[in-house]
Amino acid sequence: MRIPRALTIAGLDSGGGAGITADLKTFHALGVYGMVALTAVTAQNTLGVRAVQEIDPSIVETQINAVAEDIGVDAAKTGMLSSSPIMEAVARAVKRWGFPLVVDPVMYAKSGDPLIRPEAMETLKRVIIPIAKVVTPNAPEASHLAGFRVETLDDARRAAKVIAEELHPEIVIVKGGHLTGNESIDIVYFRDTGEYRELRAPRIDTKNTHGTGCSFSAAIAAGLARGLSPWDAIKLAKELITTAIKYSLPLGHGHGPVNPMAWLELRAYRADVIDEMNKALSMIEENADLIGKYIPEVQSNLGYALPAFYARDLNDVAAIPGRIVRYMGKAKPSGPPTFGVSSHVASYILTAMKYDSEVRSAMNIKYDDRIIEAAKELGYVISSYDRRQEPPEVKAREGASIPWGTEQAIKSVGRVPDIIYHLGDWGKEPEIVVLGKSPVEVVSKLLAVLRRIDEKSRF
Ligand SMILES: Nc1ncnc2c1ncn2[C@@H]1O[C@H](COP(=O)(O)OP(=O)(O)OP(=O)(O)O)[C@@H](O)[C@H]1O
Numbered sequence: 001m002r003i004p005r006a007l008t009i010a011g012l013d014s015g016g017g018a019g020i021t022a023d024l025k026t027f028h029a030l031g032v033y034g035m036v037a038l039t040a041v042t043a044q045n046t047l048g049v050r051a052v053q054e055i056d057p058s059i060v061e062t063q064i065n066a067v068a069e070d071i072g073v074d075a076a077k078t079g080m081l082s083s084s085p086i087m088e089a090v091a092r093a094v095k096r097w098g099f100p101l102v103v104d105p106v107m108y109a110k111s112g113d114p115l116i117r118p119e120a121m122e123t124l125k126r127v128i129i130p131i132a133k134v135v136t137p138n139a140p141e142a143s144h145l146a147g148f149r150v151e152t153l154d155d156a157r158r159a160a161k162v163i164a165e166e167l168h169p170e171i172v173i174v175k176g177g178h179l180t181g182n183e184s185i186d187i188v189y190f191r192d193t194g195e196y197r198e199l200r201a202p203r204i205d206t207k208n209t210h211g212t213g214c215s216f217s218a219a220i221a222a223g224l225a226r227g228l229s230p231w232d233a234i235k236l237a238k239e240l241i242t243t244a245i246k247y248s249l250p251l252g253h254g255h256g257p258v259n260p261m262a263w264l265e266l267r268a269y270r271a272d273v274i275d276e277m278n279k280a281l282s283m284i285e286e287n288a289d290l291i292g293k294y295i296p297e298v299q300s301n302l303g304y305a306l307p308a309f310y311a312r313d314l315n316d317v318a319a320i321p322g323r324i325v326r327y328m329g330k331a332k333p334s335g336p337p338t339f340g341v342s343s344h345v346a347s348y349i350l351t352a353m354k355y356d357s358e359v360r361s362a363m364n365i366k367y368d369d370r371i372i373e374a375a376k377e378l379g380y381v382i383s384s385y386d387r388r389q390e391p392p393e394v395k396a397r398e399g400a401s402i403p404w405g406t407e408q409a410i411k412s413v414g415r416v417p418d419i420i421y422h423l424g425d426w427g428k429e430p431e432i433v434v435l436g437k438s439p440v441e442v443v444s445k446l447l448a449v450l451r452r453i454d455e456k457s458r459f
Pocket residue numbers: 018108109110137138139175176177178184185186201202203204205206209210211212213214215216238241242245
């Protein structure tokens with residue numbers, strides 16, 4: 001087994017959003033072992049750069065040599081290279097080892113503070129960009145490199161070609177983060193074939209884009225380290241960065257950091273949710289006779305949402321496709337837990353989570369007075385809403401009834417209750433919904449109530 005290894009040659013952002021911390025998160029999110037040659041320490045936060053201490057160029061070079069010689073480097077990227085001597089040292093080491101290099105020609109932080117000495121601009125063009133396999137300027141950086149203003153996609157296309165032909169990197173990506181439009185479009189130009197390609201993604205409305213360029217270029221290097229073709233590595237990087245921006249973090253008072261770990265966390269949490277659902281489904285199957293008595297006409301469902309930060313819509317809630325039905329008197333899940341298959345129970349959950357982010361699971365069952373009574377005796381918090389009170393404007397809006405009802409029920413007891421019920425309306429069956437932190441907790445609450453009813457009926 002080969003462990004892919006990538007190196008970042010870049011600066012430290014003390015705020016943790018850009019530079020080597022963004023790069024390392026990105027490498028590891030993509031399953032690549034990450035190493036660092038530090039070029040500078042910046043005292044920085046989401047608002048700006050307060051101070052910069054450059055690392056001695058010989059130390060930068062020795063860091064690269066040390067890791068390349070012993071651990072090995074399958075691909076590398078450069079970020080902040082602030083001075084000509086640092087650039088010369090980096091170029092020497094890169095040429096010595098011959099690994100593919102992605103160059104993010106960092107000039108300014110998102111705050112506008114410079115990260116390169118003015119006199120090093122020429123060295124960047126003469127010494128660093130020519131040894132790049134891929135170079136990834138944003139619009140302002142492309143303007144500096146091409147020598148004209150880059151404000152439109154057409155400018156970006158012209159700039160990509162000029163940079164490729166004059167400075168000789170293999171592939172130029174002029175990024176569209178700073179351009180306008182409802183898509184964020186990057187222009188990719190291949191010098192050898194003269195071919196253009198585009199990377200497109202919906203533009204996400206957020207100011208938390210600190211570190212996007214760092215993470216994007218690190219993702220390309222990670223893809224190359226994994227042995228992907230340059231184009232496949234670039235497409236993967238676009239997917240990763242779009243996810244990292246969608247789930248960027250509202251931290252600090254300026255531009256908050258992108259979240260490359262979202263790439264991993266989403267996958268891990270999705271797997272966790274399915275595992276927990278399966279545990280709860282086993283409990284349902286073990287008690288299929290008891291629960292079978294309380295499956296309503298519309299059938300039951302059990303849902304579990306991703307943690308609140310990742311639970312944005314119905315697709316982020318897992319439930320049972322085809323619901324939990326009554327078959328030969330027994331409760332029976334019709335299929336494996338799957339994301340995005342329930343709107344009813346998911347709607348209860350997503351509304352409850354707005355009031356208590358810990359409450360991520362719910363199950364609906366048939367209404368029965370005895371359930372309410374037994375739940376009260378067990379000390380559960382119970383609330384209800386009246387579907388007949390639903391305002392006409394809510395009724396008219398598709399999918400608005402459950403959120404409205406759930407909010408009514410939460411507000412009337414001042415917290416997310418254990419149980420919400422309603423007594424129905426014309427054509428709407430009454431129902432009970434059990435809520436909890438996990439599906440195991442929800443099914444445990446339900447079983448406690450149903451067992452109590454059973455015990456009482458024996459006397
Ligand atoms: N709001 C956004 N929505 C979607 N994609 C975006 C957005 N902003 C940037 N991107 C994408 O992120 C990637 C990085 O582009 P960007 O132009 O922001 O880099 P940058 O300015 O070098 O970043 P930084 O200086 O913060 O490191 C590109 O693929 C770009 O299209």
